[in-house]
Structure formats: structure tokens, C-alpha cells
Amino acid sequence: MSSFLQFVEANGIIVPDGFMAGRWIRCKTINHPRKKNGSIKLADDGQVGWLQDYAVHMEPIMWRANDGAAMAAPIDRALIARRQAERRQALIEATLGARTYYAKCTPLRDSHPYLVGKGLGVAGCVGLRVDADGWLVIPMLYNGKILSLQRISPEGEKKFHFGATTKCAYYAIERAGAVVTVLVEGFATGLTIFQAVPNSRVIVAFNAGNLPVVAERMERFGMGVVCADNDHETAARIGRNPGLDAAKQAAELLGVGVAYPTCSGTDWNDYAMEQVELAVAGQQFSFSRKRTVLQIQAAVFADIKLKVMRKAKLLRAK
Structure with missing residues (x-):
């Protein structure tokens, strides 16, 4: 060897x-x-x-x-430089393409089938658009400029803009007077937390690997928490929980706590949907006054708020 x-x-x-x-x-x-x-x-x-x-x-x-001594393969420096320049140019073109695509889309009005299927309203959906195929379009930003896009079909299929980088990109769900900043992995999770925790602003990192990358660049002060995906089925299969591991790494960088759901699904939207379904089913044979789905959802959101705020800590100053 x-x-x-x-x-x-x-x-x-x-x-x-x-x-x-x-x-x-x-x-x-x-x-x-x-x-x-x-x-x-x-x-x-x-x-x-x-x-x-x-x-x-x-x-x-x-x-x-049996080839004898180890020899380094010859390196063509000019070829390397040319390939690097080609990759940079391709990235620039993909980023500009994402911005052009976004500009041609229609601003989101009322709602979208994906949001309805997730039990979510449009509160916090500033800047979202819909493309010609009916896909929800979410701008992925860095320093206020679009780096890429995430497109979500009415059925929930997700795609990033081809060739554009997602590293460092985020979507911020802002709220005036927010006292707690929440970093999350996925958009549906982010919107769920935003609608469940009335005093929050939410930063969506779009994937687990991006959580620590975005966390390194967060410089806001105040209360903070990372709301993780709980990839428990993956953990049972490979011995690692990618969503939770990445969230803990991000939380360590920020000096805050981690809140993760315990449910058959993986994220906080799954938790909310399951709790609403259980509560509705539990009323089927009850003789007490029935609660509406909106009332049940409000109770579930209050439960999520409590769990999240229990883990919130002061964001570490950088």
C-alpha cells in the first residue's frame, strides 16, 4: 500500500x-x-x-x-487554466439564465397547489413566482442577488436551475419586529415555522449541506435556533442522520440550539400535517364540540412554537 x-x-x-x-x-x-x-x-x-x-x-x-516507483502524471497547466475559465463562464451564464427565467415568471397570487397540499398559506411568500408550467419559483439569493432558483411542481417535485450554484444561497422570510431568527433546511419547513412562530424571521438554506455554509455568513444578533430535518430512516439505514448532523454543525457555528421533529416524516411540515390529521381523526367518535381544521392547526402551530422557542438561544456575535 x-x-x-x-x-x-x-x-x-x-x-x-x-x-x-x-x-x-x-x-x-x-x-x-x-x-x-x-x-x-x-x-x-x-x-x-x-x-x-x-x-x-x-x-x-x-x-x-509492478510498475515500479510511483511517478506523478504530467500536468498540463494551460489545460487546467482553460477548464477553470470555462467552468467560471458556464457558472456566470447559468446565473444570468436563472435571473432571466425568474424575470419572465408571474408573481404568486392567492395560493399554489403545492402550498395547499402542505397546509400552508401565502404569508411569507414575498418574491415567489409561478412559471409557465405552473411550477412555484423560489429565488435563491446571496447579498440580495439571485444565484439560482428552486422550482417546485404542484405535485411537489423539486428542481434547481441547471448549472447555477446553490452554495451560500438562501431565501429569507422576513418579518418586521422579529425577535428570533430560525435557520431551516427546506422551504416548506421554513414557511411552516414562519407561520407557526409569530415573532420569527426564517432563513431557508435549501439543503442540509448548505446549512453550515449559510450559518457561517449569518451575522444577525438576537435569539436564534436551527430547525432540523430528522432523517431517522436514513440514520437507521446508514448509521448517520444527515439533516440532524448538518443542523448541529450549523447550530455550533451560531451558538444556538437545535429543534427537530419526532414523527414518521422528516421535517416540521410533516410533523404539523401528522398532528392535524391525528387530531381530526380523534374527533370522529367524540361527543364533545368538534373543532374546525383551522382551530386544530392553530393548536398544532402553538405546539410547534413552544418546541422551537424552548431551543432558541442568543445568536453568537461574530
Whole structure:
């Protein structure tokens, strides 16, 4: 294995601690030490291995144990620079394309089938639009400018704008006089929290991996909390809870607490929908005065507010 690791290091890839043969491992590189911009794999028998630095190599490079000394593959610096310039240009074009697409959409009026299906009103939906196919369009912003878009079909299918970056992007659901800032993963979760917690402003990060990234850039003061997705089924399958792990990392950066739902679903909207359904079903054979769905929802929202506010702490000053 030592010869393979020499080959890896000679090609500018940083071998992670505890490296084991038999599977592809994402690695940091000398050129990009903050990113896992490379991959390595050593076969179980230790006789063949592969590596790839995505900024350098078009395809994986093979190593064989009987090839002798480890040698670095030749690097075409001009080719690397050209590819990087091409990627930058493609990203710029995708971002401009997202802004053009958003400009052609119609502002959201009244409601949308996706919101209705989630039991949500339009409070907090400032800036949302609807495209020609009837998909809900959510601007993904950074420093007030659109980086990308999330489109959601009436049935709940989700797509990001092709080629545009989502890193650092967020959607802020603002409220005058808000005293608590809530960071969440998904849009439906964010709108649920916003409508359940009357004194909140909500920041939607759009995916678990983006939670710590957005948290690093939050500089507001006041009360704060991260409302996590609870990926319990994923945890049972692979031993990790991606939504909760990312939320805890973000909460550590902000110095705040984490509130997560306990239900058969994964997020706070799932929790709200399940609690409303249970309460409605529980009235079926009751002789007491029936509550309307709106009254039940108000009670469920009050429960969510209590659970969230119990975890709220002062945002750490940066």
C-alpha cells in the first residue's frame, strides 16, 4: 500500500487518515486543501489503484504494483487554466439564465397547489413566482442577488436551475419586529415555522449541506435556533442522520440550539400535517364540540412554537 500512497501524494492528493482499500474515498488536494476535490481507490488485493484530481485529470489514473516507483502524471497547466475559465463562464451564464427565467415568471397570487397540499398559506411568500408550467419559483439569493432558483411542481417535485450554484444561497422570510431568527433546511419547513412562530424571521438554506455554509455568513444578533430535518430512516439505514448532523454543525457555528421533529416524516411540515390529521381523526367518535381544521392547526402551530422557542438561544456575535 505504501507505494500506492506515494503515487497518490506525488499527484498532489492528500491521503485521509484511516484510509482503507476496497472503495473510492473523496480526498482534499494540495491545490484545493479546503475541498474534497480528489478521489482515490485501492483494490482489495493491493495490486491496482486509481486516483483522480478533478481539477487536473479528465479521468481516473491507474496505478499497478509492478510498475515500479510511483511517478506523478504530467500536468498540463494551460489545460487546467482553460477548464477553470470555462467552468467560471458556464457558472456566470447559468446565473444570468436563472435571473432571466425568474424575470419572465408571474408573481404568486392567492395560493399554489403545492402550498395547499402542505397546509400552508401565502404569508411569507414575498418574491415567489409561478412559471409557465405552473411550477412555484423560489429565488435563491446571496447579498440580495439571485444565484439560482428552486422550482417546485404542484405535485411537489423539486428542481434547481441547471448549472447555477446553490452554495451560500438562501431565501429569507422576513418579518418586521422579529425577535428570533430560525435557520431551516427546506422551504416548506421554513414557511411552516414562519407561520407557526409569530415573532420569527426564517432563513431557508435549501439543503442540509448548505446549512453550515449559510450559518457561517449569518451575522444577525438576537435569539436564534436551527430547525432540523430528522432523517431517522436514513440514520437507521446508514448509521448517520444527515439533516440532524448538518443542523448541529450549523447550530455550533451560531451558538444556538437545535429543534427537530419526532414523527414518521422528516421535517416540521410533516410533523404539523401528522398532528392535524391525528387530531381530526380523534374527533370522529367524540361527543364533545368538534373543532374546525383551522382551530386544530392553530393548536398544532402553538405546539410547534413552544418546541422551537424552548431551543432558541442568543445568536453568537461574530
